[in-house]
Amino acid sequence: AQSVTQPDIHITVSEGASLELRCNYSYGATPYLFWYVQSPGQGLQLLLKYFSGDTLVQGIKGFEAEFKRSQSSFNLRKPSVHWSDAAEYFCAVGADDYKLSFGAGTTVTVRA
Amino acid sequence: ETGVTQTPRHLVMGMTNKKSLKCEQHLGHNAMYWYKQSAKKPLELMFVYNFKEQTENNSVPSRFSPECPNSSHLFLHLHTLQPEDSALYLCASSQDWAETSTDTQYFGPGTRLTVL
Numbered sequence: 001a002q003s004v005t006q007p008d009i010h011i012t013v014s015e016g017a018s019l020e021l022r023c024n025y026s027y028g029a030t031p032y033l034f035w036y037v038q039s040p041g042q043g044l045q046l047l048l049k050y051f052s053g054d055t056l057v058q059g060i061k062g063f064e065a066e067f068k069r070s071q072s073s074f075n076l077r078k079p080s081v082h083w084s085d086a087a088e089y090f091c092a093v094g095a096d097d098y099k100l101s102f103g104a105g106t107t108v109t110v111r112a
Numbered sequence: 113e114t115g116v117t118q119t120p121r122h123l124v125m126g127m128t129n130k131k132s133l134k135c136e137q138h139l140g141h142n143a144m145y146w147y148k149q150s151a152k153k154p155l156e157l158m159f160v161y162n163f164k165e166q167t168e169n170n171s172v173p174s175r176f177s178p179e180c181p182n183s184s185h186l187f188l189h190l191h192t193l194q195p196e197d198s199a200l201y202l203c204a205s206s207q208d209w210a211e212t213s214t215d216t217q218y219f220g221p222g223t224r225l226t227v228l
Contacts, residue, residue: 004154009152034216036219041221042221043118043204043219043220043221043222044202044204044217044219045219046216046217046218049216090155092155099157099168100155100157100217102154102155103154104152104153104154105152105154
């Protein structure tokens with residue numbers, strides 16, 4: 001079965017600085033990869049997803065992620081964070097059993 | 113309303129109570145899901161319904177009983193819960209279950225459940 005690890009439980013970043021959230025997955029074949037964001041009191045919103053093709057994926061809100069098969073990673077990046085980016089971020093992997101497996105999440109705090 | 117809605121947003125119940133969580137999606141999707149989100153743990157898939165038929169029960173205790181009367185509505189009936197069942201319960205929907213691995217799931221805001 002597939003699994004996801006998000007090594008960073010909590011990241012604090014200054015407004016305007018760059019952000020990178022790490023995601024490592026375990027799956028034998030080509031996975032389907034997702035990043036979701038959850039703002040306080042809200043459900044999960046899809047930021048971006050990777051199925052095939054270009055390994056650099058652009059998403060909403062200025063986020064991008066890069067799939068690296070050799071490292072089993074799908075890290076999320078944003079060049080310049082805004083205070084509104086403070087939230088919890090979840091990486092997820094889908095596989096041929098049609099289930100999504102989520103990581104435990106990374107909480108992002110943005111300081112002024 | 114648009115998207116996926118859930119009611120109530122907050123629920124406090126005793127261990128002997130019976131309550132129900134409601135989810136409604138306005139996206140014309142055919143698949144609906146219940147997830148449990150506990151603090152600092154990965155989301156746990158509980159149930160999946162596709163075209164009103166249950167296609168997945170992820171070893172969930174019988175004190176949780178789902179109901180899907182139509183493709184737009186999903187309920188989670190709760191009975192004799194334990195304090196460790198306290199969590200955020202999220203509902204999601206997607207176009208079809210068969211394409212779940214690639215199909216985007218749209219989530220509701222969740223119901224924050226506290227079991228005393």
